[in-house]
Amino acid sequence: MSTHNMKAQNLICGLDIGTTKVAFVIASASSNGLEILGLGQATHMGVRHGVVVNIEATTEAIKKAREEAELMSGLRAEKVWFSVGGTHIQSFDSNGMVAVRNREVTKEDIERVVEAAKAIAIPSDRQVLHVLPKDFKLDGQEGIADPRGMSGVRLEASVHIITGNRAIIQNAVRCVERANLEISGLVLTQLASSLAVLSSDEKNLGVSVIDIGGGTCEIITYLRNSVTHTACIPVGGNNFTHDVALGLRTTQINAEAIKHKEGYALPDMAGDDESIEVESVGGRSPRTVARSSLCRVLEARAEETLKLIQKEIENKGFVGKLGSGIVITGGGAELRGLVEMGDFIFDMPVRLGLPVRAGGLADIVGGASFSTVVGLLNYGYEKERHEIIEREGSFDVSARVSDFGRRLKDFFARAL
């Protein structure tokens, strides 16, 4: 078997359909972890606030991003882990209970109790994305993270269930299928992002991750290592750009460019007030404006956005429970000064989350806008890890057999 084929069997691919761009990554997986080998991107107009509104445009963007990733890696992607997000997502806690069959908890008992927790009435227009176990109780004893092997009679599970609107999810799925890709699984956008940027200590101590994209801020909160809350606010970096375009009377494209180049969420951080050149609309000649004017527009939008998030966290009762504070990620989090403004508004430590666990092309997919797509790989790797290691085992066996064959030949050669 050639190395190329061996790799081809252990590919993990991620596809993130965001409001501003589609990102496609191809990684090779082994027992040592992941190595990202290809990235493709396509900007498009097929998604609004994280929801597909134009199937044709989105399908084309997926095809383009996939081709680019295949070209870069020299590999063919067939199956993808795929992100789903938006304001249609709902999540809530649920509980289940079963009798332990053989007085010692097995993997099957755990599956049954999680299944029981899921067996609540879910309306037919909702699709379950995740059932994430929080903790288990055995014969009344609380706070058990993994009850396997423990003795008991009555096993209870508390889980967090994440559902989405079936029709909206199906529209996104249709785009992926039309691009001739199979789906390995659907993953909530901010769950994926959190896997790329968080350490296990942060999850243990309590943390909220905010993925600030182009069209949405998607939130996920961990307490004691488990997902306890998700939310989506339909505001993102595009709103910042739009405000700049209106405020400085310039085009969206120029507004986007000067936001990146000259923008600060905190005008005080911008240093000396230099003047910047902005394009005018309708063929008029460019003008110069003070950078502080740009920063004041960004400051107002940043403050409003962070306060909406703060309200969500406060309403859910997480103030004082997030020992690791807040991690912001997504392209919108790269706006300079946003972390510092966050420290102030949330009154908690805030840091920028970058996809740290990206192997291989870490420099290319290292930006905050790639957290989701890198997190999809992390999620896929966790799910497929056993199979990958098993397959590797079979490669090893064939290697060992041929090694044995060679030694046998050597033996006979010597004997002759």
Ligand SMILES: Nc1ncnc2c1ncn2[C@@H]1O[C@H](COP(=O)(O)OP(=O)(O)OP(=O)(O)O)[C@@H](O)[C@H]1O
């Ligand atoms: N350096 C930067 N400064 C300010 N804004 C930035 C910077 N880099 C990216 N952005 C903004 O980040 C946004 C895109 O982020 P991202 O790629 O994470 O979004 P998306 O995944 O396409 O959208 P969504 O997650 O909302 O569906 C844009 O609005 C862009 O202007």
Ligand SMILES: [Mg+2]
């Ligand atoms: Mg995104």
